[in-house]
Amino acid sequence: MIELAVELPLSRFPLRVSTSLGAGVTGVLGPSGSGKTSLLEVLAGLRPAARGRIVVGGEVWLDSGAGVRRAPERRRVGYVPQAAGLFPHLRVGENVAFGARGDARRVETAIATLGLGELLERYPARLSGGERQRVALARALASDPALLLLDEPLASLDASLRERILPYLLRVRDDWRVPMLYVTHNVGEALLLADHALLLRDGAVEAAGRPLDLLSSPGLAQAAEAGIENLFRGAVASHDAEAGLTHVVVQGGLPVSVPIAPGLALGAPVTLAVRAEDVLLAVEPLTGLSARNVYAGTVVAEERTGTDLTLRLETTQARATWLARLTPGAVKALALRPGVPVWIAVKSHSFRLLV
Amino acid sequence: MTSEELRVVAFTLKVAALGTLLLVPPGLLAALLLARYRGPGKGVLETLLALPLVLPPTAVGLVLLEVLSRRTTFGAWLAVRGWDIVFTWRGVLVATMLMSFPLLVRSARTAFEEVDPHLVGLARTLGCSPLAAFFRVTLPLAWRGVLAGVALAFSRALGEFGATIMVAGNIPGKTQTLALAIFHESQLGRDDRAMVLAGVTVALAFACLWTTEWLTRARDRRLAS
Numbered sequence: 039m040i041e042l043a044v045e046l047p048l049s050r051f052p053l054r055v056s057t058s059l060g061a062g063v064t065g066v067l068g069p070s071g072s073g074k075t076s077l078l079e080v081l082a083g084l085r086p087a088a089r090g091r092i093v094v095g096g097e098v099w100l101d102s103g104a105g106v107r108r109a110p111e112r113r114r115v116g117y118v119p120q121a122a123g124l125f126p127h128l129r130v131g132e133n134v135a136f137g138a139r140g141d142a143r144r145v146e147t148a149i150a151t152l153g154l155g156e157l158l159e160r161y162p163a164r165l166s167g168g169e170r171q172r173v174a175l176a177r178a179l180a181s182d183p184a185l186l187l188l189d190e191p192l193a194s195l196d197a198s199l200r201e202r203i204l205p206y207l208l209r210v211r212d213d214w215r216v217p218m219l220y221v222t223h224n225v226g227e228a229l230l231l232a233d234h235a236l237l238l239r240d241g242a243v244e245a246a247g248r249p250l251d252l253l254s255s256p257g258l259a260q261a262a263e264a265g266i267e268n269l270f271r272g273a274v275a276s277h278d279a280e281a282g283l284t285h286v287v288v289q290g291g292l293p294v295s296v297p298i299a300p301g302l303a304l305g306a307p308v309t310l311a312v313r314a315e316d317v318l319l320a321v322e323p324l325t326g327l328s329a330r331n332v333y334a335g336t337v338v339a340e341e342r343t344g345t346d347l348t349l350r351l352e353t354t355q356a357r358a359t360w361l362a363r364l365t366p367g368a369v370k371a372l373a374l375r376p377g378v379p380v381w382i383a384v385k386s387h388s389f390r391l392l393v
Numbered sequence: 394m395t396s397e398e399l400r401v402v403a404f405t406l407k408v409a410a411l412g413t414l415l416l417v418p419p420g421l422l423a424a425l426l427l428a429r430y431r432g433p434g435k436g437v438l439e440t441l442l443a444l445p446l447v448l449p450p451t452a453v454g455l456v457l458l459e460v461l462s463r464r465t466t467f468g469a470w471l472a473v474r475g476w477d478i479v480f481t482w483r484g485v486l487v488a489t490m491l492m493s494f495p496l497l498v499r500s501a502r503t504a505f506e507e508v509d510p511h512l513v514g515l516a517r518t519l520g521c522s523p524l525a526a527f528f529r530v531t532l533p534l535a536w537r538g539v540l541a542g543v544a545l546a547f548s549r550a551l552g553e554f555g556a557t558i559m560v561a562g563n564i565p566g567k568t569q570t571l572a573l574a575i576f577h578e579s580q581l582g583r584d585d586r587a588m589v590l591a592g593v594t595v596a597l598a599f600a601c602l603w604t605t606e607w608l609t610r611a612r613d614r615r616l617a618s
Contacts, residue, residue: 084514110517111525117518123511127533136529137519181519 040185040217044080044090044100048073053080053241059219063211065232065249066221073241074221075120078187081219082117083110094185116178116186116216120193122170124162130173131158137181148180151213152206168203175206179214186210186218193223204392205309207231208271225249226267226311229361250350250359266314266348268361270294274302283330283386286310290356295330296389309392314348314363316388320381321372329383335360337378340369349374351382394589397565398574402593405570408482409550412490416497416546421539424501425527429510446495454488454559461487461560484561485568489553493546500545504538505531537609544605548598 043056053073066074080088083099086107092100099108124133134154135145149155152172162170171191178186192203204227211218211231222228228235228249235252237245245252272288283295286308294310302308324332338359339350347369351360360382364374374380394402427439445453461478462468471478478484508531516526532539554572561568563577571594578587 079514082514082518084517109522110514111520111522113518115518117515119511119515121511123509123515125512125516125530125534127536136516137521139520177519 039093039095041091041093042081044077044088044092046076046080046085046088048076048241051241053077055236055238055241055243057236057243057246059217060234061215061217062233063218063220063231065228065235066219066238067223067225067228067235067252068238068244070223072238074238075189076241077238078117078189078219078221081113081185081187082115083108083113084117097184114182114184116181116183118171118174118178118186118188118191120189120191122162122167122174124165124170124173124177126162128161129158130154130160130162130165133162133173134158134176134180136177139181141180141182144182145180148176151179151209152176171203172206175210179210179216183216186216188218189221190223191220192227204230204269205307208309224267225252226269228252229267230269230271230309266343266361266363268310268312268314268317270310270358272308272310274299274304274306274308276304277302284391288356288358290358292333292353292356292358294389295386296391297386299391302391311390311392312384312388314361315346316384317351317360317362318383319349319351319362319364319368319372319374320383321374321378322381324381324383327383328385330386331382331384331389333358333382335380335382337374337376337380339376340374351380353382394593398586398590398593400566401569401571401574401590402597404482405551405572406597408485408489408570409547412486412493412550413497413543413547415486416490416494417543420494420497420542420546421501421532424498424539424542425505425531427498427502428505442495442498444495445492446499450492450553450555450557451559453491454556457488457491457556457560479560480562480564480568482561482568485557485570488556488560489550492553492556493549496549497542497546500542501535501539504535504542507538508534540605540608544601548601551597551601552594 039061040059042058044053046053053076055077066077068074076085079085081092088100089102090100098106099113100106125136128136134148138145149158152175154172154176157165157169157173162173165173175191191207208231220228220231232249235247235249236243237252270288272286272294275285275287275293277284277298277300279298279300282298284297284299284302286294286296288294288310296310318329333353333355335351335353337349338352341348341350343363346363347366349362349364349369351362352358353360362382423442427435458479459465460467461471463472476483478487512530512534513526516530521529552572554576557570558573563569563573569577571590575587575590578590
């Protein structure tokens, strides 16, 4: 449990955040320059000008009224800045072990979780962007943090690398169970990873709640620079070489067909991503369509995202939530509104498979 | 070389090494403060520190002589404790240290300024006290500049003349360093002896600077591998 009521002067506006966060993952969304990084630095104790109160798991980290200001080294935060911040003079293994206080078992587990076994002897200068992020994450985990602070760990990576890191993040979330603040521009990431989300604008919390509920916030369009994605966790069910498809069952039991990926073992966990604008809707049953994924469902909610509308849908089978981004014209023509039954169609090639 | 000349070389090396060693802690502290401190008085402080670089060494020596002589309270206090500085080997030490200090500080300060403060902050979140973060992150990253500063300070100490002769005089067997001995021999018309000593100083300075270069390059090779 994290209780926050902090204030920090920034150049354009003050950062002023009062909120309480549960265990699990909190997504921090917001446009560039809205104070997201500053908020993480305040929590890490790296902003001496911060005032207010921070209580994490019953421990008071900051109480400027009472003169309490716990030094960064006594807060046990695992901070992963956007640029990874690896120590260039240390090898990967030494970087990971930097904050571990000699706990070799923890270091080994962190190395295994992030798949760094091959890289231990390398210096950071010889790592790719994705490898750096993984090392930084392992270093944070190995220091036995009470709170993980991740600052857009995927933002500086191109799409294919991003997709290769995401599964590691899921593993960290599910296996290590450390409370996490996860700053991102990507609404899909927040939906996939976070139980709770904050939307920051000009240093203030504009909205807070379940990530799905934030979709109705007017400020979200600005924050969602990378677009809105549907992300699903699932497992490989079968391969059909003749049809060129791999069948995946995602959470809740919804079957999804994607272009064949024969390298994946049956039962292997995968993450599927499909952009909200690639989801087609119809108000009549679909026949003679090439799309391999067609589901009956219902419109649950309609929210404005910039000039478009984002519809929240629920499939009848498995009650899976989907987001579809349509122009207001399309929504009007089909008379889509909450409660209307729809057919959802997605080409198998619109899915990207994140292993 | 004669045994007398060898003694001069050994004395010079010993004083320069001791002086450099004693300079490192305050020099690095001053460099770190100058690199991180952003506030009023910084400009004045930097200028004061740079002064020995541009003043005639004899002027610095003269000021030092006045401050340390037995006529001042401080000088008398030192003398009572048997720590005579003026015209002793300690005078050589103090004079060379003062002249070397700015070289060490300037070089180390630039090196510290180039260390990304975010990395230091990260080290703190990973459990380092400010002191531990200095030794585990700042110093290893600024290593090249610090070493260059130490080498410059040591080389400067080997060759210091003006301030030394003012504070310590030129007493053979007592305060005579290589630089003083070269002057001394040349004044006496023994140019061949002066040339031998000059050759020794060239060799020492070369060895010192070359070792620094070599160490720095070895490290660059390692980091790029």
